[in-house]
Amino acid sequence: MVQITTEEVLEIDDIRYCLLKSSNVNTAHHYEINQGYTNLNYRATNAFRRDIIDTPLINAHKHVVKNNVPELLCDTLISEYDKDKEALKDPAVLKSFLPYILTQEVDDHLRSYFKSEYCVLWWAMHKLEDDIEKDTYFSKWHCDGGPKNHLKLITYLNGYDEHGSSTAVLDKESTDKLKDIGYIFNNINKRNIDIAPLCKHYDINFSPSLIKPNKGDSIIFNPHQLAHKAMPANKGKARYSLTLCFLPSELHWKKVADEHFTPGTTSIAFDGFPELTKTFIKRNDDDCIDIALDNKVTNLRHLAYLLKAIIKNSAVENMFLEHIQTNDPELKYHNTLFDLIKFIKQSIIEQFKADSITEEIWSEALTNICEYERNYIDSCARYNANKKPDPSAVFWPNPDHPTRPLSKYNALPYVNKVPIMDMDTPIGSAGSCFAFEIAKFFQQDGYNYVITERNDNPQSGLVVDGYQPGDKYAKFCANYGILFNTPSFKQLAEKAFGVKKFDKLLFQSETGHYVDPYRENVFFNTKEAYLADYDKHIQAVKDSFLSCKVFVVTLGLNECWELPDGTVMSRNPRNNTYQFVKHRTLTVEENVNNIQSFFDIIKKYNPDFKLIISLSPIPFLATGRADTHHIITANTHSKAVLRVAAEELVNNNEDMYYLPSYELVTECTEDAWNSDTRHVKPETVSKVVNMFKEIFVK
Numbered sequence: 279m280v281q282i283t284t285e286e287v288l289e290i291d292d293i294r295y296c297l298l299k300s301s302n303v304n305t306a307h308h309y310e311i312n313q314g315y316t317n318l319n320y321r322a323t324n325a326f327r328r329d330i331i332d333t334p335l336i337n338a339h340k341h342v343v344k345n346n347v348p349e350l351l352c353d354t355l356i357s358e359y360d361k362d363k364e365a366l367k368d369p370a371v372l373k374s375f376l377p378y379i380l381t382q383e384v385d386d387h388l389r390s391y392f393k394s395e396y397c398v399l400w401w402a403m404h405k406l407e408d409d410i411e412k413d414t415y416f417s418k419w420h421c422d423g424g425p426k427n428h429l430k431l432i433t434y435l436n437g438y439d440e441h442g443s444s445t446a447v448l449d450k451e452s453t454d455k456l457k458d459i460g461y462i463f464n465n466i467n468k469r470n471i472d473i474a475p476l477c478k479h480y481d482i483n484f485s486p487s488l489i490k491p492n493k494g495d496s497i498i499f500n501p502h503q504l505a506h507k508a509m510p511a512n513k514g515k516a517r518y519s520l521t522l523c524f525l526p527s528e529l530h531w532k533k534v535a536d537e538h539f540t541p542g543t544t545s546i547a548f549d550g551f552p553e554l555t556k557t558f559i560k561r562n563d564d565d566c567i568d569i570a571l572d573n574k575v576t577n578l579r580h581l582a583y584l585l586k587a588i589i590k591n592s593a594v595e596n597m598f599l600e601h602i603q604t605n606d607p608e609l610k611y612h613n614t615l616f617d618l619i620k621f622i623k624q625s626i627i628e629q630f631k632a633d634s635i636t637e638e639i640w641s642e643a644l645t646n647i648c649e650y651e652r653n654y655i656d657s658c659a660r661y662n663a664n665k666k667p668d669p670s671a672v673f674w675p676n677p678d679h680p681t682r683p684l685s686k687y688n689a690l691p692y693v694n695k696v697p698i699m700d701m702d703t704p705i706g707s708a709g710s711c712f713a714f715e716i717a718k719f720f721q722q723d724g725y726n727y728v729i730t731e732r733n734d735n736p737q738s739g740l741v742v743d744g745y746q747p748g749d750k751y752a753k754f755c756a757n758y759g760i761l762f763n764t765p766s767f768k769q770l771a772e773k774a775f776g777v778k779k780f781d782k783l784l785f786q787s788e789t790g791h792y793v794d795p796y797r798e799n800v801f802f803n804t805k806e807a808y809l810a811d812y813d814k815h816i817q818a819v820k821d822s823f824l825s826c827k828v829f830v831v832t833l834g835l836n837e838c839w840e841l842p843d844g845t846v847m848s849r850n851p852r853n854n855t856y857q858f859v860k861h862r863t864l865t866v867e868e869n870v871n872n873i874q875s876f877f878d879i880i881k882k883y884n885p886d887f888k889l890i891i892s893l894s895p896i897p898f899l900a901t902g903r904a905d906t907h908h909i910i911t912a913n914t915h916s917k918a919v920l921r922v923a924a925e926e927l928v929n930n931n932e933d934m935y936y937l938p939s940y941e942l943v944t945e946c947t948e949d950a951w952n953s954d955t956r957h958v959k960p961e962t963v964s965k966v967v968n969m970f971k972e973i974f975v976k
Contacts, residue, residue: 284299288479290479295473296469297459297460298460298465301462301464302458304463309425309548313425313548315426315427315548318425318525318526322394323392323393325394325395325528326394328389328593329593330592331390333390335390335498336390336391339450339499339500340447340497340498340499341499342489342496342497343497346379346383347379347435347494347496348378355375355403366403367543369540379496384498388498391429392427392524394528395526395527395528396429396525398522398524398531399428399523399542399548400523400542400543401520402543403518403520405517406441406518407510407517408511416507417509418469418470419456419473419505420462421463421501422501422502425502427526428500428501428526430521431496431522432521433496434493434518435518435520437491437492437493441516442511442512442515443508443511444491444509445489445506446488447486447487447489448484448485448506449504452482452483452484452505453503455480455482456473456482488509528558534558538557538558539554567579567583574613575613575615575617575618578607581612588650589643591639591646598622598625602621619651623644626647627644667694668693670684670689671693674686686945686946689946690972691942695972696935697974698828698974699888700975701724701726702726703828704728705725705726705728705828706755706829706830707720707754707832708754708758708761708767709762709830709832709834710760710761710833711894711896712834712894712895712963713760713761713830713831714754715958716832716892716967717751718751719966721751721752728826729752731818731819739803739807739810740802740803741800741801741802742759755819756818756821759798760849761798762848763846764833764873764920765838765864766796766838766846766847767872768879772879773796773819774816775820775823775880784802785854785855789801791803793852823884824884826884827884827886828890829888830891831892832892833891833924834894836915837863837916839851847859850899850900861902863903864919866923869923870923870927873923874927874931877889877934881933887933888933888934889931889934890935890970890974892924892937893917893924895958896956898912899956924936937966937969937970939966943958943962947962947965
């Protein structure tokens with residue numbers, strides 16, 4: 279989208295700089311979208327059939343080809359220019375010397391940079407003398423306004439040692455920053471010879487490389503991506519150079535020049551050229567690739583498209599295409615995908631001879647065809663219910679389906695069992711309020727639930743919400759309380775194993791108790807009770823982590839409240855905590871890193887430790903994002919982020935597993951909720967625990 283440009287004049291060290299904000303965005307939009315250069319790039323790369331090399335031009339956007347043009351040709355061009363420079367503009371002149379400039383080496387670099395063929399838009403000869411800084415744009419720091427993907431080739435017809443004129447070039451990173459501040463693509467008449475003060479002002483690295491060419495050297499560079507300028511020649515001397523401008527093309531440069539477009543003899547506008555190139559090739563069926571049913575191959579466009587999908591080396595791909603086009607143009611013998619695969623495999627295998635060394639391209643091609651076959655078989659089987667552990671897992675259950683009616687309320691949303699434990703395996707849990715419901719059922723059902731800390735002494739000064747001294751079932755393994763966010767899990771492990779030192783924070787509550795911000799739903803009658811419990815509690819947490827072989831965490835919230843030292847409260851702040859906290863909405867990566875750290879810390883000391891991750895179905899009580907998000911939207915975002923984080927963790931760790939409790943409650947249970955629509959019924963929790971047993975218990 280075009281943006282409004284605003285001009286700003288900045289004066290630094292008595293130098294005026296014109297900065298044109300958004301000019302970079304508008305330039306890109308004009309050429310890439312309005313003028314169609316994005317489409318030209320696509321057409322050119324899609325039509326490309328030659329191989330490429332690993333050229334430094336791709337990353338550096340510049341490369342010098344030494345001794346590219348013979349000295350005799352250099353001398354001749356200088357002589358003819360001084361004699362009659364207008365005569366040089368005859369198209370026959372370009373046609374005569376172009377093959378000497380576009381050598382094999384230059385051609386390798388150009389086509390590899392574009393990843394396509396290319397053509398000449400214009401060419402020109404220049405004579406730069408010692409006074410060029412007076413009124414020439416190319417003596418001032420600039421980029422060429424035009425498409426992002428174009429190249430210039432400048433051949434130096436006499437050497438630096440003769441004239442002392444170099445070409446100064448900045449790297450892409452510095453150039454991009456100059457574009458961002460609005461210097462590049464500002465008014466062409468307001469560019470500057472010296473931009474060092476400007477770069478210093480904006481902390482932009484100003485370390486230009488000076489190209490000091492010898493006679494016959496050619497520099498290839500992208501003048502849109504690299505800021506550059508020509509340095510003046512020594513007094514009384516002149517630098518002669520020949521410049522060519524290249525653009526991507528569907529056709530070879532020679533065919534374009536001979537049959538379709540005569541390059542300009544001076545710098546010409548880029549506008550309109552992509553549209554013109556559409557006339558260079560006769561197009562049938564609007565470039566449509568007609569793909570038939572039943573793996574039939576009925577036309578050469580389909581064949582070419584298939585070969586590109588199968589073979590990754592463009593040279594080998596082109597060999598096969600040319601062979602079939604020449605020997606079987608009507609596709610009588612290569613008219614199905616399987617005929618084509620058979621032909622490719624036979625052709626590749628013929629290259630492996632016992633008495634000779636096989637070129638690497640053929641071993642790569644063999645790998646390509648094997649990978650393609652595996653991918654094809656895999657793709658065909660993705661929706662094949664007969665090849666799945668649970669055939670009903672492929673398609674969404676539809677109670678009205680004519681042949682296989684299924685209700686989602688009868689489904690258990692898992693596919694494979696992973697029996698990692700039995701009823702005697704030490705197991706523990708932590709997390710949101712839903713995690714406590716699971717912990718209670720574990721204890722009721724006779725699991726070996728690890729409990730290293732209760733609160734059975736009425737005189738301890740400690741209160742665990744929902745637990746009375748002497749209760750049969752503990753809330754969790756230790757009295758760490760409810761953990762709603764992923765940083766709280768990491769902090770619990772860090773505290774247990776002394777990885778990090780935590781401040782002993784204690785906030786007064788409205789009820790007259792004291793509250794530890796890291797232990798939600800755990801209260802202290804006095805500061806003394808808190809201090810007396812502190813070390814004992816940490817030891818109890820450590821003992822539980824060392825004892826458990828299986829541990830279930832329930833992820834609750836993606837929003838959290840961060841304290842000044844970077845630690846996070848386990849739930850929401852109270853009135854006297856707002857002075858210290860700031861609201862955070864965590865990313866997938868942050869959630870992944872928090873649980874990974876929790877797991878890694880414990881695993882270091884307990885190698886048998888296995889982690890089962892679940893996602894709490896309980897929605898937000900409140901959101902801190904209500905300025906921009908409704909609570910229902912914020913809750914959906916939170917659950918989605920945590921679910922993706924859980925998926926990444928399980929995929930990345932051998933001893934992590936996922937319990938689909940969230941899916942079971944929210945999708946597969948018809949009457950899951952209490953009347954508050956936030957908390958689940960006991961029978962719903964029982965359903966989750968029964969599914970847990972079915973998946974994980976031997």
